[in-house]
Amino acid sequence: MKKLPREFYTRGDTLQIAKELLGKLLVVPTETGERVSAMIVETEAYLGVTDKAAHSYGNRRTKRTETMFAVGGTVYIFFIYGMYFQFNVVVDAKDVPHAILIRAVEPVENIEMMRRRRNAKSKNPAVKTLDKNLTSGPGKLCIALGIGGSFNNENLLGDRIWLEDLKTFLASEISTGKRIGIDYAEEFAEKPWRFWVKDNQFISRK
DNA sequence: AAAATGATCAAG
DNA sequence: TTGATCATTTTA
Numbered sequence: 205m206k207k208l209p210r211e212f213y214t215r216g217d218t219l220q221i222a223k224e225l226l227g228k229l230l231v232v233p234t235e236t237g238e239r240v241s242a243m244i245v246e247t248e249a250y251l252g253v254t255d256k257a258a259h260s261y262g263n264r265r266t267k268r269t270e271t272m273f274a275v276g277g278t279v280y281i282f283f284i285y286g287m288y289f290q291f292n293v294v295v296d297a298k299d300v301p302h303a304i305l306i307r308a309v310e311p312v313e314n315i316e317m318m319r320r321r322r323n324a325k326s327k328n329p330a331v332k333t334l335d336k337n338l339t340s341g342p343g344k345l346c347i348a349l350g351i352g353g354s355f356n357n358e359n360l361l362g363d364r365i366w367l368e369d370l371k372t373f374l375a376s377e378i379s380t381g382k383r384i385g386i387d388y389a390e391e392f393a394e395k396p397w398r399f400w401v402k403d404n405q406f407i408s409r410k
Numbered sequence: 411a412a413a414a415t416g417a418t419c420a421a422g
Numbered sequence: 423t424t425g426a427t428c429a430t431t432t433t434a
Contacts, residue, residue, distance in 0.1 A: 285423055286422030325425095334414090343423055385423075408423090410415090 205229075205368040207361055213276030213295045218302045221295050222249040223378055223399050227371035230309055232349045232364070240317050240349060242309035242339055243370055246400040246407045248383045250292075252302045257389035260301030271357045272301035279365060281346075281356040288343030291351050293360065293367075307384070307398070309339045310406040311348070312370075318348035341408045377402050384409070 208228065213221070231241040250258040252272075259269045259282070271280045272294060280292040280303050292303040311318055315335065322333045325347050339345040346352070351365070360366050383398045400407045 288423060290423090341423065 205231075208367045208369065210275075210277050210361060213293065213360070214297060215276075216296050216300075218249050218251055218295050218304065219397065222247045222304045222397070223375075224372075225293065225304060225306070225367075226378060226399060226401050227373050229312060229368040229370040230306070230349065231313075231366055231368060232351060234314075234317065234350070238314060238317070240314040241312045242318075242345065242349065243312055244306055244308075244367075245310050245404045246306070246308035247398070248305040248307055249397040249399075250303045250305065251397070252296075252300055255389075255395075256392040257383060257386040257395075258301070258303070260303075263301075269301070272303050273299050274357065276302075277360045279355050279358040279360060281351065281353055283353060284343075289346040289352060290342045291346055291349075291355075305342060306345065307342050308400070308406050308408045309345050309349075310404065311335065311338055321350060322348050336405050340406050373401055
């Protein structure tokens, strides 16, 4: 399969890219080279220096936010709530700190592996994680796909993690709404910069 | 009966 | 944000 080219990430229309990311296949091979993959079904755009919800608001550069300033096609991982990772795709040119948070994916290849990893994280071994709960949230998908802090700053054109074309959704198949978990962002909390595949079973909220 | 849904709470 | 628990509703 063919990796999405650098230009897909660097062309410079973050909201458009956030929508086009829906239907793309996220591939994270195991150490032994087995493909584990899932289709992106929910995204949120974070628009650089003007967006109060973005880590890079006001051009803030810290150890954590530094990767947001990398060139489009770089992976930005951050740790949240003391226990979960979030997976973001950096877009636009170097030093333009735009990123797209991947909020939910639909399992495609090697679902068995995702199930094992998710169940292993659960405290109660008796409960079996339902397939539709496997990757229906930003923290869950990172566990299922084995994405941890070491993926921060990884190149999406490398061999550790990448995106491929899979499906294309029409504008009529995409829903739009407010982003989640950013109540502190004042007027930006209302911006309709969250996108998801309409009626998809794997989105993070109903 | 089992499974899905919703509300509440604590976790690091 | 998530998982656990508990209560309620839906489904087979």
